[in-house]
Amino acid sequence: xxxxxxxxxxxxxxxxxxxxxxxxxxxxxxxxxxxxxxxxxxxxxxxxxxxxxxxxxxxxxxxxxxxxxxxxxxxxxxxxxxxxxxxxxxxxxxxxxxxxxxxxxxxxxxxxxxxxxxxxxxxxxxxxxxxxxxxxxxxxxxxxxxxxxxxxxxxxxxxxxxxxxxxxxxxxxxxxxxxxxxxxxxxxxxxxxxxxxxxxxxxxxxxxxxxxxxxxxxxxxxxxxxxxxxxxxxxxxxxxxxxxxxxxxxxxxxxxxxxxxxxxxxxxxxxxxxxxxxxxxxxxxxxxxxxxxxxxxxxxxxxxxxxxxxxxxxxxxxxxxxxxxxxxxxxxxxxxxxxxxxxxxxxxxxxxxxxxxxxxxxxxxxxxxxxxxxxxxxxxxxxxxxxxxxxxxxxxxxxxxxxxxxxxxxxxxxxxx
Amino acid sequence: xxxxxxxxxxxxxxxxxxxxxxxxxxxxxxxxxxxxxxxxxxxxxxxxxxxxxxxxxxxxxxxxxxxxxxxxxxxxxxxxxxxxxxxxxxxxxxxxxxxxxxxxxxxxxxxxxxxxxxxxxxxxxxxxxxxxxxxxxxxxxxxxxxxxxxxxxxxxxxxxxxxxxxxxxxxxxxxxxxxxxxxxxxxxxxxxxxxxxxxxxxxxxxxxxxxxxxxxxxxxxxxxxxxxxxxxxxxxxxxxxxxxxxxxxxxxxxxxxxxxxxxxxxxxxxxxxxxxxxxxxxxxxxxxxxxxxxxxxxxxxxxxxxxxxxxxxxxxxxxxxxxxxxxxxxxxxxxxxxxxxxxxxxxxxxxxxxxxxxxxxxxxxxxxxxxxxxxxxxxxxxxxxxxxxxxxxxxxxxxxxxxxxxxxxxxxxxxxx
Numbered sequence: 001x002x003x004x005x006x007x008x009x010x011x012x013x014x015x016x017x018x019x020x021x022x023x024x025x026x027x028x029x030x031x032x033x034x035x036x037x038x039x040x041x042x043x044x045x046x047x048x049x050x051x052x053x054x055x056x057x058x059x060x061x062x063x064x065x066x067x068x069x070x071x072x073x074x075x076x077x078x079x080x081x082x083x084x085x086x087x088x089x090x091x092x093x094x095x096x097x098x099x100x101x102x103x104x105x106x107x108x109x110x111x112x113x114x115x116x117x118x119x120x121x122x123x124x125x126x127x128x129x130x131x132x133x134x135x136x137x138x139x140x141x142x143x144x145x146x147x148x149x150x151x152x153x154x155x156x157x158x159x160x161x162x163x164x165x166x167x168x169x170x171x172x173x174x175x176x177x178x179x180x181x182x183x184x185x186x187x188x189x190x191x192x193x194x195x196x197x198x199x200x201x202x203x204x205x206x207x208x209x210x211x212x213x214x215x216x217x218x219x220x221x222x223x224x225x226x227x228x229x230x231x232x233x234x235x236x237x238x239x240x241x242x243x244x245x246x247x248x249x250x251x252x253x254x255x256x257x258x259x260x261x262x263x264x265x266x267x268x269x270x271x272x273x274x275x276x277x278x279x280x281x282x283x284x285x286x287x288x289x290x291x292x293x294x295x296x297x298x299x300x301x302x303x304x305x306x307x308x309x310x311x312x313x314x315x316x317x318x319x320x321x322x323x324x325x326x327x328x329x330x331x332x333x334x335x336x337x338x339x340x341x342x343x344x345x346x347x348x349x350x351x352x353x354x355x356x357x358x359x360x361x362x363x364x365x366x367x368x369x370x371x372x373x374x375x376x377x378x379x380x381x382x383x384x385x386x387x388x389x390x391x392x393x394x395x396x397x398x399x400x401x402x403x404x405x406x407x408x409x410x411x412x413x414x415x416x417x
Numbered sequence: 418x419x420x421x422x423x424x425x426x427x428x429x430x431x432x433x434x435x436x437x438x439x440x441x442x443x444x445x446x447x448x449x450x451x452x453x454x455x456x457x458x459x460x461x462x463x464x465x466x467x468x469x470x471x472x473x474x475x476x477x478x479x480x481x482x483x484x485x486x487x488x489x490x491x492x493x494x495x496x497x498x499x500x501x502x503x504x505x506x507x508x509x510x511x512x513x514x515x516x517x518x519x520x521x522x523x524x525x526x527x528x529x530x531x532x533x534x535x536x537x538x539x540x541x542x543x544x545x546x547x548x549x550x551x552x553x554x555x556x557x558x559x560x561x562x563x564x565x566x567x568x569x570x571x572x573x574x575x576x577x578x579x580x581x582x583x584x585x586x587x588x589x590x591x592x593x594x595x596x597x598x599x600x601x602x603x604x605x606x607x608x609x610x611x612x613x614x615x616x617x618x619x620x621x622x623x624x625x626x627x628x629x630x631x632x633x634x635x636x637x638x639x640x641x642x643x644x645x646x647x648x649x650x651x652x653x654x655x656x657x658x659x660x661x662x663x664x665x666x667x668x669x670x671x672x673x674x675x676x677x678x679x680x681x682x683x684x685x686x687x688x689x690x691x692x693x694x695x696x697x698x699x700x701x702x703x704x705x706x707x708x709x710x711x712x713x714x715x716x717x718x719x720x721x722x723x724x725x726x727x728x729x730x731x732x733x734x735x736x737x738x739x740x741x742x743x744x745x746x747x748x749x750x751x752x753x754x755x756x757x758x759x760x761x762x763x764x765x766x767x768x769x770x771x772x773x774x775x776x777x778x779x780x781x782x783x784x785x786x787x788x789x790x791x792x793x794x795x796x797x798x799x800x801x802x803x804x805x806x807x808x809x810x811x812x813x814x815x816x817x818x819x820x821x822x823x824x825x826x827x828x829x830x831x832x833x834x
Binding site: 082179217307399 | 592826
């Protein structure tokens with residue numbers, strides 16, 4: 001396919017991560033270094049929502065080096081260490097091309113106005129759906145534009161790719177924090193149970209990272225419960241009771257998304273009929289539900305800790321592997337588009353070598369959008385209360401390496417676009 | 418006073434911090450470098466609880482350099498970056514010397530058995546009470562021993578000292594995390610309120626640290642509520658509503674210990690009559706209470722984040738100033754004891770200079786134990802919903818500088834004693 005000359009636009013969509021701006025930095029680098037194939041790289045504010053309002057900025061100008069030659073690398077590296085979507089994000093599901101051609105005609109008119117020939121969208125499942133639909137529409141349009149999806153999600157639940165940018169850093173934060181929590185909870189010589197609730201509604205990848213301190217630092221958490229297995233409260237209490245017979249401080253990692261056999265979320269189940277002073281249902285969460293169960297059935301000291309949004313935005317402790325790969329995947333997206341690819345997502349394939357490495361590959365996005373990749377059976381132990389060595393081996397290289405974070409007066413420096 | 422020769426013992430007590438082992442490292446360094454005045458330095462397991470059971474270890478041996486000359490500095494620096502009390506901790510209140518002389522006779526017999534002439538106790542308020550009582554008893558005993566209290570608490574609420582070891586690192590973690598949370602919450606273009614609940618039952622020092630990103634990174638949180646001011650729910654809702662008229666993402670920092678005018682905790686108040694399936698009262702916490710209030714009175718997207726124990730054990734992001742001072746205060750404690758001081762706590766006095774610096778001073782512990790130092794009036798704004806520049810100026814130097822954390826395979830290395 002020949003060289004398609006024109007401008008490009010990039011957007012970020014879905015939940016924030018600590019690596020999504022490293023990917024954006026990669027796209028910026030790829031576009032500025034495209035030997036003129038890409039003229040200007042625009043950024044959409046708040047994803048397609050901003051695009052529809054023509055709320056866009058010129059990233060090529062913002063990241064041009066002061067002397068006009070090449071890239072402002074200092075600014076780019078600050079962007080890479082800034083958490084959450086620097087362009088802003090959205091959660092917008094596009095209409096089906098067959099149902100609402102007017103929507104797409106409107107989009108195309110904006111693309112034409114800015115001569116946009118490359119469309120890069122960084123995000124998770126829903127964002128890939130956006131790319132898939134836009135590609136689908138373009139098939140029947142005479143407007144030539146190449147659309148590439150660039151993966152991003154801490155949840156690591158996209159198919160086609162070995163892992164997703166953002167997962168490694170979130171996993172590193174979780175592993176480091178669980179290690180610290182285990183230390184914290186072990187100081188007193190009294191029986192105590194600590195429940196750590198970790199993100200992951202359908203896939204337990206992040207929760208599995210709680211196994212890392214046990215492997216490499218001899219600081220194991222005692223049980224790990226993933227949404228891939230039915231949660232049984234009696235078995236949980238039995239697990240914890242058994243552990244308390246051998247040690248004082250028992251630490252449990254649990255995915256927010258674990259469910260009972262009837263399909264009800266564990267967090268949801270415990271709140272039936274419970275309301276606050278305003279009559280609201282208490283959404284106490286999974287950790288709180290297990291905390292209450294331990295209080296009731298065992299009666300020892302118990303606490304729950306919800307890692308909450310910190311696990312997706314903790315840019316002060318990121319995986320160097322993750323951030324480097326995130327930028328590489330961003331550059332890769334531009335490179336694939338320049339080579340003529342469209343309707344693809346940039347996937348990272350783990351190479352079969354003794355040392356960890358990946359190679360990038362563009363895979364058809366239609367097969368990826370809206371599918372969820374769960375933790376496979378071989379990664380979960382038979383009792384369903386921990387992960388296997390194979391699982392830990394899979395995660396370990398993804399958290400490797402530390403980033404050299406730049407600080408000012410005690411705080412990491414972030415950039416505002 | 419002459420040189421008192423004999424052995425020493427050190428203990429850690431109260432809640433964990435990320436700096437308490439740096440202080441322990443300082444005591445170890447001071448003792449090993451005491452030119453023989455201190456023979457062996459023992460460590461009590463779980464504070465005085467372990468001491469009473471003679472559950473002690475020989476720290477001089479553990480930290481002797483392999484060649485027998487001096488200190489194993491590598492091991493010492495790993496100790497300093499390990500969170501939570503490496504010796505274990507306890508929460509034990511000693512009896513009054515006048516009420517239970519048998520208790521103290523028992524203690525003295527243990528001191529005699531190990532020829533312990535120096536007693537170092539690292540902790541907060543309650544731990545200083547232990548040192549005060551022991552000192553009091555020793556006045557009427559013929560056993561010569563010097564007792565020195567070494568401050569530690571993330572709460573920063575000890576009197577006599579400008580600040581406490583552990584506070585600077587916790588404040589840095591809180592400031593960095595609040596900065597990340599503000600980034601995270603600002604990505605969507607929809608009205609949203611985020612409540613960050615921060616530790617501090619009686620003193621709002623830690624919550625005040627949420628003001629730092631506003632000063633140095635142009636990432637301000639919108640309101641800060643401390644326990645030093647009566648909390649008024651109507652005023653809070655009015656504050657938040659006003660802010661939402663000007664911006665999408667409103668972020669609020671609140672101390673867990675804020676109370677209503679009637680003295681009831683805000684967290685407690687919202688739970689009246691609310692029980693879970695087991696009939697337990699829901700201890701939803703302050704953040705949850707404010708989240709529910711916003712849901713009810715404003716109705717926009719709202720979330721609460723409880724920083725929980727992470728704020729006291731996050732040794733992966735510590736303040737270099739805090740860790741260096743913590744070690745210095747540990748060494749200072751040994752030095753003061755060798756000079757003849759007893760019944761004192763090592764205090765850090767901020768020197769009146771253009772550049773921040775401290776000098777150490779031993780102050781009588783009886784006046785310090787059991788007193789709480791709150792955030793002064795001049796540090797809180799008139800509306801009671803933010804802190805003043807003077808407050809930020811006070812905290813800033815305490816979070817300055819980063820530590821060179823040693824990692825193995827992606828995780829910080831901790832040491833187990």
